[in-house]
Amino acid sequence: MNNILVTGGAGYIGSHVVQQLRRNNRNVVILDNLSTGFKQATLDSELIIGDTGNRELVNQTLKNHNITAVMHFAAHTIVPESVTNPLKYYGNNTCATRNLLACCAENGVKHIIFSSTAAVYGIPDNGLASEDSLLKPINPYGTSKLMSEWMLRDLSAATNLSHVVLRYFNVAGSDPQGRIGQSTRKATLLTKVACEAALGIRDHVAIFGTDYPTLDGTGVRDYIHVEDLANAHLMALNYLEQGGKSNTFNCGYGHGYSVREVLDMVAKLNGKPLNIKELPRRAGDPPQLIADASRIRSGLNWQPQYDNLEQIIQTSLNWEHKLLQHNFRD
């Protein structure tokens, strides 16, 4: 059985994947520099603190732990920040990935699962993206991830490595057992901001744009529960271990909710109205971004369990309550 290195395993998505791997009795080592991740999120998994850009450390880790599969989550993910500080994104998301890939090639790693993003599509026609849609990122974050996808593609073509690229749509929710969740400080994600506003941690939540050509005028996204997304990683690993060819899969449900629908659900589950401010559109936001999610269902036999806005928001709210109780924030 493969020993698995999870970079960014102390972060929001990586930590959920680690828990599922452990529940499936997989051997896991985490590499995380804790710049945005939290040691608490790793629970009792083995954690090595350091950068994926550190060649010596990565080589040593791969060798010492006899790693044969890598899941690569470690990255910066805030789109507006990537616009103002692009080199930070190319440095960490692209150059550090190049280093990781070089170490993987050197140490005979067989499989890589790479966290990519719907941001590689930019603004697809009709707001619907399939894996074969045009790749036209509109921000450095999307470009930094796309460049890594291409390095992986070329490395797999040149060696025995096989890989899966997973393109995430809007990830939300948290572990239904409440042990881990989205702890990002100063978060910009709608679901987190809205839950924080519901609990009085923020004064209000803004709607960025009410004049989009959508049903209620607000932006529409494909929100995927983090547990279903984590499960897609396990399915991808099984697929590669059984000899599956390198491939790319969208991770979404194939349908969307508007900002207003998300906020209505937060208010309903929290039992009181939210303080909402309607503001102009945010730069760089497409009106609608929905996954064509057919390939992952057929290719990986992925069967989501949480395709339900109420469950997504309820688990997010539960986690915010927990953070508040433990004073686990800035």
Ligand code: UD1
């Ligand atoms: C998120 C991801 C991005 C990914 C994309 C895929 C992060 C930080 N962003 O971006 O990596 O490529 O999904 O679809 O992980 N909104 C408000 N008020 C707010 C915040 C957001 O109205 O306070 C609106 C936005 O205008 C947008 C929707 O809510 O219409 C979702 O925004 P957000 O949660 O920030 O995610 P994305 O920008 O879609």
